[in-house]
Amino acid sequence: MFPSLFDKNEDVNVLDYIINNEKMLRKTFSDKLETLEKTLEVMSAGVSETKRQKNKPLEYVWNLAGYVNSTSFDLAVTGEALMFETNQWKKRYYARMAAVNIYEACLDIPNMTGKEFRKEASKLEGGEKFLVSLGSKVKKIRKFQSEHAAWLKNIRLCCAAHREQDLSKQLEVVFNISPTKVLEIMAEFDTLLNEIGEVSEVGINLIPSRTVA
Numbered sequence: 001m002f003p004s005l006f007d008k009n010e011d012v013n014v015l016d017y018i019i020n021n022e023k024m025l026r027k028t029f030s031d032k033l034e035t036l037e038k039t040l041e042v043m044s045a046g047v048s049e050t051k052r053q054k055n056k057p058l059e060y061v062w063n064l065a066g067y068v069n070s071t072s073f074d075l076a077v078t079g080e081a082l083m084f085e086t087n088q089w090k091k092r093y094y095a096r097m098a099a100v101n102i103y104e105a106c107l108d109i110p111n112m113t114g115k116e117f118r119k120e121a122s123k124l125e126g127g128e129k130f131l132v133s134l135g136s137k138v139k140k141i142r143k144f145q146s147e148h149a150a151w152l153k154n155i156r157l158c159c160a161a162h163r164e165q166d167l168s169k170q171l172e173v174v175f176n177i178s179p180t181k182v183l184e185i186m187a188e189f190d191t192l193l194n195e196i197g198e199v200s201e202v203g204i205n206l207i208p209s210r211t212v213a
Contacts, residue, residue, distance in 0.1 A: 014180050018083055029080040036073040043069050046204065057120040057127070057208055064112055065200035071105045072193045079186050082179060095182040096155055102189050103152035106145040109196065113138050124206040130199070137196045144192060148185060 018025065043066030050059035075098060082094040113134060121127045121134075 014183070022084070025083065026080075029076060029083075032076050033073070033080070036069060036076060040066065040069050040073060055208065057123045058204065058206070060117050060120045061124075061200060061203040061206075064109075064117070065197065065204055067108065067112060068193050068197045068200060071101065072190055072197070074101050075186055075190055075193075079183065082182065091179060095179055098182055098186055099152050099155040102185065103149070103155075105189070105193075106141060106149065106152070109141050110138055121203065123209055124203070125209050126206050127209070130203045130206060133199045133202070134196070137192070137199055140192050140195070144189060 043062060046062040047059065047066055050056075050062050078094050078098045078101065082091060082098065085091050085094060118131055121131055124130065
């Protein structure tokens, strides 16, 4: 049998909290997942409609909002599974998937909000103010990435992309994953996603400038 993913000495408080608050935590996850699913449906429709209208500035903003929502959705699904799963190998799998999703999103969001995005979003009325607000949130993503990139990248390289073929090296990474750390990182990153989501909501309600053809 695989050893527990949780260090009993280090993480006993976490385990106790989950056990003592399981009903509340499951309800919280259920409500969050339902909200994220409904929001994603709206985002998908918004992207499709802006594409149909050939409204490039808003298409970029809606697409970013949808990406953030889908990433948060994936993390919520993974977080719920990691928190309540009893099989230790499955716990490790969920922790690895969460790390990979976070690592990729840390790269994607700054890229998605780059030069072309700023060029198009600036064509919206209030676009410059929106870009300033968004830029401050993207800076937080970059800071988060600089603090956690090495750890996240190691998991990604050994256990996902170009999976490590040396079993001993792969398992060394797997067995050193701390679920407490993963859950903390997930919560921290989801907070950043929520901040970008809130700014994106402002962006999707802007309208194209009349000076733009």
